[in-house]
Amino acid sequence: MRNLVRLRGSASALSTSSTSTVRTAATSSSASSSHTQRRCLSSDVRAKKIHIETDLVYPSKVRVAPLRDNITDPDYVPADRADDLEEVGGLTNWWEQPEHWGNSKRYVGFGPTEKVRDPMLLTVLVRRAVIEAVALRKFSPNIMRPEGLLAVTRGQKELLNTVEVTPIAAGDGSVTLGGEKGDWVKVWAQLSQVKRESEEVKKGPAPEPELTPAEAKVLVQKWGSEWKSLKLLDPVIKFYAAKRIQRLTGHIIPDGKLIGIETVNSLIAYLAKPPKARKLAEEIETTGVVANLSNVAFSPRRVTPLDKDISLGRWKVMKKELEKRKLPVLGTEGYQKSNLLRWAEGRAA
Amino acid sequence: MAAKGMKSLGEAMRGLSLASRPCRTLPAQSSPLISRRSMATEAPVANITRSVTEAWQPLSSVPVTIYSFPSLEPRSLEAWSPKHLHLPLRRDILHLAVVYEGDKTRQGTANTKTRREVHGSHKKMGAQKGSGAARRGTRQSPLLRGGGKSFGPKPRDFSTSLNRKVYDLAWRTALSYRYRRGELIVTEDGMELPLPNDFLQLAESGKLGQVLEDGFVKKYVQDLLAAIGWDRSNGRTTFITGDRRPNLFTAMEAADADGRAMELEDVDVKNLLETGRLVIERSALKELIKKHQSDLISRVAVKGIYAKGPPTGQTLVHY
Numbered sequence: 001m002r003n004l005v006r007l008r009g010s011a012s013a014l015s016t017s018s019t020s021t022v023r024t025a026a027t028s029s030s031a032s033s034s035h036t037q038r039r040c041l042s043s044d045v046r047a048k049k050i051h052i053e054t055d056l057v058y059p060s061k062v063r064v065a066p067l068r069d070n071i072t073d074p075d076y077v078p079a080d081r082a083d084d085l086e087e088v089g090g091l092t093n094w095w096e097q098p099e100h101w102g103n104s105k106r107y108v109g110f111g112p113t114e115k116v117r118d119p120m121l122l123t124v125l126v127r128r129a130v131i132e133a134v135a136l137r138k139f140s141p142n143i144m145r146p147e148g149l150l151a152v153t154r155g156q157k158e159l160l161n162t163v164e165v166t167p168i169a170a171g172d173g174s175v176t177l178g179g180e181k182g183d184w185v186k187v188w189a190q191l192s193q194v195k196r197e198s199e200e201v202k203k204g205p206a207p208e209p210e211l212t213p214a215e216a217k218v219l220v221q222k223w224g225s226e227w228k229s230l231k232l233l234d235p236v237i238k239f240y241a242a243k244r245i246q247r248l249t250g251h252i253i254p255d256g257k258l259i260g261i262e263t264v265n266s267l268i269a270y271l272a273k274p275p276k277a278r279k280l281a282e283e284i285e286t287t288g289v290v291a292n293l294s295n296v297a298f299s300p301r302r303v304t305p306l307d308k309d310i311s312l313g314r315w316k317v318m319k320k321e322l323e324k325r326k327l328p329v330l331g332t333e334g335y336q337k338s339n340l341l342r343w344a345e346g347r348a349a
Numbered sequence: 350m351a352a353k354g355m356k357s358l359g360e361a362m363r364g365l366s367l368a369s370r371p372c373r374t375l376p377a378q379s380s381p382l383i384s385r386r387s388m389a390t391e392a393p394v395a396n397i398t399r400s401v402t403e404a405w406q407p408l409s410s411v412p413v414t415i416y417s418f419p420s421l422e423p424r425s426l427e428a429w430s431p432k433h434l435h436l437p438l439r440r441d442i443l444h445l446a447v448v449y450e451g452d453k454t455r456q457g458t459a460n461t462k463t464r465r466e467v468h469g470s471h472k473k474m475g476a477q478k479g480s481g482a483a484r485r486g487t488r489q490s491p492l493l494r495g496g497g498k499s500f501g502p503k504p505r506d507f508s509t510s511l512n513r514k515v516y517d518l519a520w521r522t523a524l525s526y527r528y529r530r531g532e533l534i535v536t537e538d539g540m541e542l543p544l545p546n547d548f549l550q551l552a553e554s555g556k557l558g559q560v561l562e563d564g565f566v567k568k569y570v571q572d573l574l575a576a577i578g579w580d581r582s583n584g585r586t587t588f589i590t591g592d593r594r595p596n597l598f599t600a601m602e603a604a605d606a607d608g609r610a611m612e613l614e615d616v617d618v619k620n621l622l623e624t625g626r627l628v629i630e631r632s633a634l635k636e637l638i639k640k641h642q643s644d645l646i647s648r649v650a651v652k653g654i655y656a657k658g659p660p661t662g663q664t665l666v667h668y
Contacts, residue, residue: 052550052551052554053547054547054548054551056548056551056565058556058557059561090560091564092560093564094560094564095564095565095568096568102547106572107419107573108420109419109576110420110421151422235426235665236665236666238412239412239665240666242414242423243422246421246422254534255411255412255414255528255531255533256528256530256531256533259408259411259412
């Protein structure tokens with residue numbers, strides 16, 4: 001991926017219709033090259049036919065028929081039926097085919113693609129994030145570039161080493177470390193190890209947590225609930241914790257919501273809250289309110305006459321009879337009600 | 350019940366006393382005690398009053414996380430004034446602003462011809478009497494087909510006025526509304542959509558052609574927005590930048606079902622309220638606040654000093 005690549009042909013490039021085009025600047029290896037230099041390079045690319053490494057699959061040879069106005073042949077007769085043509089179709093949906101689209105084009109964000117939803121797993125990861133945020137808050141003024149520290153997740157061993165440190169309350173009830181001698185050192189040692197990691201690990205996708213919900217539950221029960229009442233007052237600690245949580249769980253906590261989160265407990269509650277159902281039917285199904293009622297049937301959509309026929313077992317017979325008479329099975333297919341019927345109903349004109 | 354009985358008795362005794370004290374300190378007793386109903390079945394009144402021991406402490410600043418785009422890595426943290434980004438929701442002010450903008454953008458070019466403007470002779474069309482038909486004057490009469498229009502529309506300016514301080518408050522109220530709901534995403538300056546290298550090389554070497562190039566950019570940005578959760582099914586996204594960014598703007602024009610990209614000068618209050626979320630670069634947000642804080646700053650100098658208003662964005666953490 002490259003930053004600040006300019007698409008030439010500004011406003012009208014894609015706005016008009018599918019016949020418009022995106023024109024791209026050349027992609028030279030030297031980012032500092034000027035616009036004119038880029039143009040020169042682009043012609044080099046075209047002239048030398050250099051090999052381009054890509055996982056995109058594109059048609060090797062596209063023969064485009066000339067437009068009718070451009071044809072000079074006097075014997076040309078335009079086709080009036082598509083059946084006579086050798087090939088019909090274009091490239092409009094070319095990229096919709098999964099085999100044409102490259103795997104490397106998938107979005108890689110700062111957090112994992114799939115959000116962690118299990119409450120126990122979230123609790124463990126929040127504990128890790130808070131502990132590391134407190135440590136980073138204390139030590140970050142001493143280091144030059146702390147940005148990479150919150151990006152690397154490392155393995156299960158590091159996770160367990162960090163979360164076994166017990167956060168305690170400072171004088172104002174806010175979260176801090178130092179319950180046992182050496183807690184600060186222990187956490188910082190875990191964190192600062194990542195400085196040696198390569199840039200690719202830091203930039204790459206976040207791995208899935210190497211902990212099962214059952215293992216997480218055991219840990220959470222061992223810790224009790226006292227640590228959850230610790231306060232999160234410092235906005236910088238909250239920022240570090242939110243960043244770490246985003247990296248570990250995929251949850252982005254917006255600033256507007258972060259203001260209201262004042263304890264570890266409220267942070268866990270915010271993350272563990274299941275996403276809001278998009279439809280009422282989904283909510284009814286997940287909460288299961290009607291499942292226990294024997295006299296209530298639930299359908300996620302309108303119950304149509306067809307549904308009733310299917311439930312009675314009548315539909316198979318009806319369908320068979322309609323097909324036998326070559327009548328449309330669903331809908332009217334242009335047939336109108338007979339005039340006799342309309343006369344009988346007294347509605348005929 | 351015993352306690353309640355004692356309380357009632359106390360009230361009765363106090364009511365009988367004729368102590369000399371001002372009227373306003375006397376207990377208000379609207380009905381005789383005997384007619385009051387028993388309180389046994391009454392639901393307890395919730396303690397809705399605030400404890401006076403805890404003084405209300407308004408927020409002195411609100412945090413704003415600056416993200417990188419499109420990875421959405423939190424890059425820095427800033428403290429902003431609540432007067433900029435944490436105002437209470439005022440629907441009335443937002444309504445005023447949206448109506449004001451709507452009025453201002455009305456074209457107002459509807460035009461009809463009056464009887465004086467319709468072409469033709471003003472000769473009387475027939476005799477006043479004796480034809481057996483209705484009396485008719487000129488053929489421009491509004492009563493006749495092809496005649497002029499009485500009281501028809503004429504080009505005019507529909508714009509209404511709104512006090513500048515109210516309009517500016519509406520801007521910040523709209524931004525605050527987005528902020529509180531977690532729908533304001535601030536990115537680093539120079540927000541642009543990075544396109545993959547191999548695609549750019551293929552496009553440059555002319556191997557793809559315009560249909561494939563357009564299709565690629567569209568699918569690429571659609572996939573990206575869907576992965577972040579900013580696409581059509583999540584209410585679309587408005588990107589706001591200081592000036593036109595070629596990749597981002599052309600891509601969003603291709604994938605217009607999933608959102609749009611706007612330059613700062615094209616944005617108005619209605620646009621801030623429209624889509625599912627706003628993604629705005631830091632400098633654009635700063636400029637926007639700076640332009641719309643007339644109710645916070647003063648144009649009157651006191652002892653040579655102007656009231657500058659709260660600062661826009663103080664960096665707390667920066668990488």
